[in-house]
Amino acid sequence: MHARSRAAALMRRPARSYSRGMALTPEWTRRIDAWRSEIRRHVYRPLDRVAFEVFATTEQLTADQAAKGKFAPMPPGRRRGAKWEYGWFRASVKVPKAAAGRRRGGVRS
Numbered sequence: 001m002h003a004r005s006r007a008a009a010l011m012r013r014p015a016r017s018y019s020r021g022m023a024l025t026p027e028w029t030r031r032i033d034a035w036r037s038e039i040r041r042h043v044y045r046p047l048d049r050v051a052f053e054v055f056a057t058t059e060q061l062t063a064d065q066a067a068k069g070k071f072a073p074m075p076p077g078r079r080r081g082a083k084w085e086y087g088w089f090r091a092s093v094k095v096p097k098a099a100a101g102r103r104r105g106g107v108r109s
Helices: 003-012 015-019 024-041 063-067
Strands: 052-057 071-075 086-089
Touching: 063 086
Parallel strands: none
Antiparallel strands: 052 071, 052 086
């Protein structure tokens, strides 16, 4: 099961089912329920995919030098480079109008 699916399943379970046989006190039931409602504000919701490009080299470069390198598309699931190789990544992101005014973070899928 994917991590996000597990987290979503846990958030749907009532607090009393977390105890694994032990009875939870009302205080701990309240704490768990408060955590579950708070965590929803911080859960990642994908808006769109981010297309990454990579430039790999065995040379130690500055960021300015690396920016001039030959970047190639980096599809999801592709392994990056060999041992002792430096990988420089770049991506261009356009935030959709649906996300206006919302908190945003980045996660590569």
